[in-house]
């Protein structure tokens with residue numbers, strides 16, 4: 001089972017109007033105008049025929065560590081890697097001069113969701129490989145850029161080496177050392193843990209971007225630099241980086257999570273000393289959006305499975321015949337509580353899909369505009385939204401997968417049915433690439449107030465603009481006023497948060513950061529559902545009405561509670577835990 005193709009197409013073609021947008025770029029128009037539908041259909045076939053069947057095999061087989069830095073992926077992964085490489089799926093949006101497909105991000109997001117929903121443990125291999133290529137394209141010197149082609153066509157794979165035993169959320173604590181040799185060359189020593197794709201046998205060479213500290217560099221993130229550490233050096237000699245073990249983890253068994261030891265490894269600095277975190281952020285932002293897509297796919301696939309099961313599973317009498325012992329049992333989809341669970345999943349996944357694809361489309365819109373100032377606004381909005389996409393969508397996507405298990409009942413908890421694996425696999429999305437709490441801190445304490453709030457203001461204008469057309473045509477349902485009410489309450493709360501931060505009163509704001517992020521996400525989902533409903537009420541009215549009249553009312557309550565309590569000094573004193 002994979003995500004709902006109908007809503008994917010609606011979001012791409014009707015809501016975000018791919019074909020209108022690509023007319024502004026002659027190459028895009030010529031290439032993708034006639035083929036966009038076909039590409040989605042082909043990607044769906046690949047996902048259904050290759051990725052989905054290999055998902056369960058990958059889970060049961062897992063990666064195997066044979067010692068001496070040899071990590072073996074499940075056998076069926078090799079065929080998928082070959083298809084990804086040959087069909088250009090690794091670098092869908094990238095420059096054809098480097099082996100990319102030059103696909104609009106909006107269309108690529110659709111393909112990516114389909115494939116991620118099919119098997120996201122596998123999709124992490126191409127995902128980080130592409131991100132590594134993009135990092136080198138943007139910041140690498142001419143020698144480093146020579147690797148990009150091989151990354152994009154799958155000859156070499158990529159990773160990201162940030163985490164250490166004492167440096168997880170706080171990367172400022174990174175201890176790996178880099179000693180200067182000559183020119184751009186350094187020698188690195190240290191240990192990195194939890195490294196996805198750190199070692200595997202899909203490719204002969206793997207490129208590692210490693211965060212490390214040059215001797216005498218200042219403490220904290222300011223003292224970090226970034227190094228390119230290839231598994232095999234350009235002269236064919238094996239480098240001093242090894243996988244010394246893999247984690248035995250809850251899910252994504254097909255993806256190796258490796259401990260990597262750097263023992264006099266040769267590394268080439270990317271950018272300048274001290275620029276490590278800034279440069280790494282370009283890779284991390286791409287990875288955060290990739291994880292948001294995993295979160296969406298987790299929820300969306302959960303919904304599809306639950307829907308199918310709810311139509312097939314016969315259990316209990318219809319509530320209208322409850323007292324009639326001789327009445328036939330009905331499919332569980334006829335029970336109102338099951339229907340409520342299903343509409344909860346459906347409205348959330350369709351709203352989150354709108355939001356994530358909207359963000360992807362910001363990149364495309366920035367590319368096709370001639371106006372520098374407008375481009376800056378679009379890029380700013382993507383910057384603002386990135387931690388929200390990662391934090392909110394992974395939380396709510398997981399909530400949907402959990403509800404899917406509820407719809408399955410007891411069998412959902414067993415290995416004979418797919419939800420058990422989905423829930424195990426999906427759980428990591430809320431942790432890696434920065435936990436939900438860390439995304440919330442970034443959003444609340446930094447991104448909401450980028451350019452003194454001007455970026456947020458731009459987003460609010462976009463919300464108005466996207467709905468104005470339907471409002472004027474009287475196509476928005478009556479309950480759009482409830483959305484406006486929630487948006488106003490949220491805007492007021494954000495103003496209060498800004499004041500608190502400015503006056504240095506952090507404690508309560510930080511206590512509520514995750515909750516505020518979730519409220520913002522709910523309002524954004526409501527916006528997306530209203531937008532879809534404005535275009536096609538017959539298709540989206542029930543979801544929009546459910547979410548806005550039920551879920552968003554809870555959100556308004558939470559916003560109210562936080563607003564009332566924001567002036568409290570310390571609502572959870574540490575002494576309570578003594």
Ligand SMILES: Cc1cc2nc3c(=O)[nH]c(=O)nc-3n(C[C@H](O)[C@H](O)[C@H](O)COP(=O)(O)OP(=O)(O)OC[C@H]3O[C@@H](n4cnc5c(N)ncnc54)[C@H](O)[C@@H]3O)c2cc1C
Nearest residue numbers: 160161162163168169194195196257432433434435437438
């Ligand atoms: C399967 C898997 C794959 C991974 N892949 C990679 C990879 O490819 N490359 C890589 O570099 N890393 C990777 N990681 C590491 C991952 O990014 C970290 O686990 C994650 O960022 C959290 O760091 P930590 O585990 O050290 O938790 P900690 O930082 O110890 O956090 C523990 C808890 O404290 C909270 N917390 C910490 N600091 C704060 C704060 N200042 N304010 C509020 N709350 C805070 C966190 O939200 C969390 O709930 C992976 C991890 C796993 C499990």
